[in-house]
Amino acid sequence: MSRVAVLKGGRSLERQVSLRSGARVEDALDRLGHDPVGIDVGADLVDRLRESRPDVAFVALHGRDGEDGTVQELLDTLAIPYTGSRVSACIRAADKVLAKHAMRDREVPTPEFFAFSETAFNELGAAQALPAIQERLGFPIVVKPASQGSALGIKFARTSASVPAALLAAFSYDRKVLLERHVDGRDLAVSIIADGASPRALPIVEAVPVQDEFYDFEARYEFGRTKFSCPAQLPEATAREAIRIALSVFELLGLAGFARVDLMFDDKRDELYALEADVVPGLTDTSLLPQAADAAGIGFDELVQRILDAAV
Ligand SMILES: Nc1ncnc2c1ncn2[C@@H]1O[C@H](COP(=O)(O)OP(=O)(O)O)[C@@H](O)[C@H]1O
Ligand SMILES: [Mg+2]
Structure with a gap:
């Protein structure tokens, strides 16, 4: 006890x-x-x-x-x-810009992106670089604050006219924002538990928004707004690759105990991209990690005990 x-x-x-x-x-x-x-x-x-x-x-x-x-x-x-994770890993994972650079450096696929601080806009004329970025990323562009969660502050800018407002919204959450290439596809999450010798991935969860354009804050926490499928119906090679990518992200960020890696799967092009890692994924009754654990035959109490065992 x-x-x-x-x-x-x-x-x-x-x-x-x-x-x-x-x-x-x-x-x-x-x-x-x-x-x-x-x-x-x-x-x-x-x-x-x-x-x-x-x-x-x-x-x-x-x-x-x-x-x-x-x-x-x-x-x-x-x-x-x-x-869960130690200090340095938390710092890396909580900052999407740091995390995505780490992924890119290690050739883990993550959507192409450009990151800017508020000072780059206010003092260095970063706005002048926007047309080139828009050209490069195409529309829609996903604009998000560097650190946040639960899709807070994330906007899809569909035209160049809507980019400034999306940036402003993201800057109200953080002083650093990123513009990211939109991946047209399916929302996947790979939960990982690392209480033994090596980290282990749980069955993949796919979040299917029922009405919203993407899996946003409200859709996450209200019953009926999102359908979940676990294990996600994916070609076997895709599932294997998603797990491989998620485990690489876990390892390259130096995560510990448990975590969840969010990915997008473009099924038309058969491409997978890692978006980010959460070091304290949700543990509510609609959250993804508990659902994944359940699908692996690990009930919530056992999950909590295993997370605890990994800590001591
Ligand atoms: N590049 C992208 N392309 C398509 N959808 C995206 C992209 N980035 C984020 N999203 C959507 O927004 C959600 C939240 O984004 P994510 O990067 O995981 O941030 P958060 O920390 O808010 O969870 C994703 O689950 C996905 O539905
Ligand atoms: Mg996420």
């Missing part, structure tokens, strides 16, 4: 999702005979951790602070073991 501090909530835009992930983890820990202490992460985090003296922390925070290494750094300082 362990005393487990379940870190949840926090200040991020994904606070509500995290509260749901955290509550579900606490219930599982209870059933497993552990002693969970739920902590809604805020200004008293260090005090709460010192008071509760946990054996281990289960990081169920999504987005800012929880996935970017901030909370992990604090846990390191307090010498409290924690679930």
Whole structure:
């Protein structure tokens, strides 16, 4: 039996999702005979951790602070073991620009992209480079903030007239944004658990939006807005390649414990691309990783125990 501090909530835009992930983890820990202490992460985090003296922390925070290494750094300082990836891997994965450069350097396919900081626009005239980028990427162009999750701040710009507004929207989430080539295809997610010798991929989940143009924030967390198929119906070679790509991303970013890698599959061209990796993927009842685990015969409680085992 362990005393487990379940870190949840926090200040991020994904606070509500995290509260749901955290509550579900606490219930599982209870059933497993552990002693969970739920902590809604805020200004008293260090005090709460010192008071509760946990054996281990289960990081169920999504987005800012929880996935970017901030909370992990604090846990390191307090010498409290924690679930999931270490600080440096969190920093790499949470920043889509860093992560995509790492993929490109290692020849892992990721959609072509150009990244800009706010200062490049304000002080270096980056706007003048937009026509060349549009020419290069074609339309629609996917505009996204470098760090965010749950499709927040992501826009598909369909014409050059809509690029400035899309950039402005993305800049309201982060000071760094990327313009990415649109992949016309299917939304795949490969969940990975690494509690043993080598990381293992779970069955692939395909998210099929029912009405929205892409798999956006609302579609993710409301019942009935998205259909999931797991294992995704894919040609065997495609499934194998998606898993190979996801495991390379896990390895090249230096991830640990568990993670989810999002990919796009252009079925007309038979091309796969990695979009990003989440170091604290959702653990709610509509989330992808728990569905994938379930399809592999790993129930939620066992999943939580395995994530915990990987931490200690
Ligand atoms: N280059 C792209 N081409 C097509 N769809 C994309 C692209 N990038 C993102 N999307 C859509 O937006 C969703 C979220 O994008 P992602 O890069 O995974 O960011 P987030 O961190 O918000 O999950 C994807 O699951 C996909 O549906
Ligand atoms: Mg994603």
